[in-house]
Amino acid sequence: MAIIGNIIKGIIHATDIISSDYNAAEEQRSVLKNLLETAKETKFGEKYQFNDVLESNNPEKVYRDKVPFSDYNQITTNWWQDVQEGKKDVTWPGSPDYFALSSGTTGKTNKRIPVTDAMVSAIRRAGIQQVLALRNFDLPADFFEKEIMMLGSSTDLEEYNNALEGEISGISASNIPFWFENYYKPGKEIAKIDDWDMRIERIAEKAADWDIGALSGIPSWMELMLQKVIDYNGLNNIHEIWPNLQVYTSGGVAFGPYKKSFNALLGKPITVIDTYLASEGFIAFQERPETDAMKLVTDNGIYFEFVPFNPDYIKPDGSLVQNAPSLTISEVELNQDYVLVISTVAGAWRYLIGDTIEFTDIERAEIKITGRTKFFLNTVGSQLSVNKLNDAVQHLEKEYDIEIPEYTLCANRIKDNFYHCWYLGTDSKIDTEKLSKSLDNFLKDANKNYKVARSKALEGVKVNTVSPSIFHDWSGTNKKKGGQVKMERVMGQDRFADWETFVASKL
DSSP, X not given: OOHXXXXXXXXXXXXXXXXXXXXXXXXXXXXXXXXXXXXXXXXXXXXXXXXXXXXXXXXXXXXXXXXXXXXXXXXXXXXXXXXXXXXXXXXXXXXXXXXXEEOTTTOSSOEEEEEOHHHHHHHHHHHHHHHHXXXXXTOOGGGGGSEEEEEOSOSOOEEETTEEEEOXXXXXXXXXXXXXXXXXXXXXXXXXXXXXXXXXXXXXXXXXXXXXXXXXXXXXXXXXXXXXXXXXXXXXXXXXXXXXXXEEEEOSSOSGGGHHHHHTTOSSOOEEEEEEEETTEEEEEOOOTTOSOEEEOXXXXXXXXXXXXXXXXXXXXXXXXXXXXXXXXXXXXXXXXXXXXXXXXXXXXXXXXXXXXXXXXXXXXXXXXEEETTOSBOTTSOOBOHHHHHHHHHHHHHHHTXXXXXXXXXXXXXXXXXXXXXXXXXXXXXXXXXXXXXXXXXXXXXXXXXXXXXXXXXXXXXEEEEOHHHHHXXXXXXXXXXXXXXXXXXXXXXXXXXXXHHHHHHO
């Protein structure tokens, strides 16, 4: 009998994480007040008169009017450069304990994002909220006695100006609470290995010693790890060595495109739970099995604003024009794409994280990620979100019974005409003309703007197929394997040219 598991499950079920009077708007007002109160004597707080904002009758409106939007480049030039140089009390009291390194999706150099002790604590609290939400998924008691494989970047952080730096998954894993250490795999020693191939080799060697009940990590790297364990141990599927595996907590990217290839590594179905952990904080997690939408963490150190996604509000580089309207969580609507803007306990203020979201349930504050501000494919008016592109790829998987875990595309000019040029990651040998026609027809039916574009400036669709391993190699050369990564589903022409050169070097 799973005695400990029954105790843990009982505690989880006895804990009220959803109150009948849950009010996201009220929680958000409280978060904003705490942020402003804490940072009012910083250089940023003094410049933008946080005291006056706090004393106003409508702090949310006054805050919005006084403080400008910033993306990473803007806030770094004006403020975080001083933080990175070790200066104190710049955008948050004191100085950060960590810097999260993130190349994002298009950057060729690392971003260095402050991570304060307050943010580490907020991420931990959000993680506990997610664990408590497991009561909604009807898991057996013995699940709560199994080990959890957390696959992220290395926890061997490097020193930088009296702080430590690494990717957010490595920072989070290096701060796991002591009571969790016995459940955490691959354990501290293996997690510190910086070389990805060496790390998963050690995981494959030790896999038989562990009783893994849950996985957590980015789908593409998780697939590579599982395949390595399967190959090393001569298995048909991962359940032959981890028979009690029941849950996968996905994050970093949408799981949909990986669903078919991921399931092919399993011996039986498992529960997949989505999370939204960015370098800037733990933003949302899937709270219930009835939906794959994620609940915003509205009471935990992050204040959210939502800018309607409108081409008039977005600059060519993906940043916001300063007069773009922003909404509070009490003002949003369903079926509308919003640019996500955050203010945090790490000293980010009205910060453009780069993602676009849509509310699926306003009362529950549940969202889904719809794309990136830079990556709405709109060069010729097609207005395609990443969600629509994912749907098109999954349509191909069903129509041709193939696996396409990775893809990228570009609105590319060829001899004065625009084409949507796709690269699909698949080992299947399907005629690319058939794939092109199927993609084109699906998107015409799914998106009226695309259909109009195809009758005007968009000449056609071109498809190439390459091995998924080329995508993994591309991500590995642009970012450390295992870390937070958002594959460039949509590329600009310069980046796409680099991609095609890279592909040619691998063929």
